[in-house]
Amino acid sequence: MKALVIYESFYGNTEKIAQAIGDVIGKATEVKVLKVDEVKPEQLKGLNLLVVGSPTRAFSPSPGTKGFLKRIPTDGLRGVRAAAFDTRISEDDAKPRALRFLMKTFGYAAEPVSKKLGKKGAEIILAPEGFCVNDTKGPLKEGELERATAWAKQIVEKL
Numbered sequence: 422m423k424a425l426v427i428y429e430s431f432y433g434n435t436e437k438i439a440q441a442i443g444d445v446i447g448k449a450t451e452v453k454v455l456k457v458d459e460v461k462p463e464q465l466k467g468l469n470l471l472v473v474g475s476p477t478r479a480f481s482p483s484p485g486t487k488g489f490l491k492r493i494p495t496d497g498l499r500g501v502r503a504a505a506f507d508t509r510i511s512e513d514d515a516k517p518r519a520l521r522f523l524m525k526t527f528g529y530a531a532e533p534v535s536k537k538l539g540k541k542g543a544e545i546i547l548a549p550e551g552f553c554v555n556d557t558k559g560p561l562k563e564g565e566l567e568r569a570t571a572w573a574k575q576i577v578e579k580l
């Protein structure tokens with residue numbers, strides 16, 4: 422069993438979530454936690470589990486995440502189990518308030534990442550999840566690392 426947790430992170434918050442998820446998966450199987458720009462295409466070969474994490478940027482995945490997904494060939498994730506997460510600002514914390522409407526309408530990063538992984542042939546084994554920061558640079562909201570641990574445990578249960 423070979424597993425990868427891939428993430429992009431500008432201020433370290435998505436990285437912390439990715440590491441927490443990697444720690445849980447690492448108890449069950451061999452796993453590498455890598456920055457998205459460190460991943461070489463050959464590392465996806467023979468992969469059994471792929472978890473992708475992205476900060477939400479303008480209601481979308483971050484540029485590095487988008488680029489990574491784009492570079493995966495059609496059917497490149499056939500036989501791979503996958504799940505996606507993002508970090509985000511919760512609607513309740515959005516300033517100005519008008520932003521809340523846009524967040525509700527245009528969403529966050531994890532959902533489109535998950536869809537794209539599925540389009541590349543992966544079997545999505547867990548619904549996409551978002552983990553909240555207090556503000557643009559963080560920190561993570563209280564309890565989010567614990568929620569990430571619980572989310573990762575659900576992944577391990579499905580392996």
Ligand SMILES: Cc1cc2nc3c(=O)[nH]c(=O)nc-3n(C[C@H](O)[C@H](O)[C@H](O)COP(=O)(O)O)c2cc1C
Nearest residue numbers: 430431432433434435477478479480508509510557
């Ligand atoms: C240019 C920019 C755009 C952003 N757009 C959104 C957004 O649309 N929705 C959201 O919830 N958070 C948004 N954020 C906040 C990021 O989600 C937050 O910075 C990120 O979760 C921090 O993760 P990181 O430390 O791993 O980079 C934005 C931040 C920046 C700098």
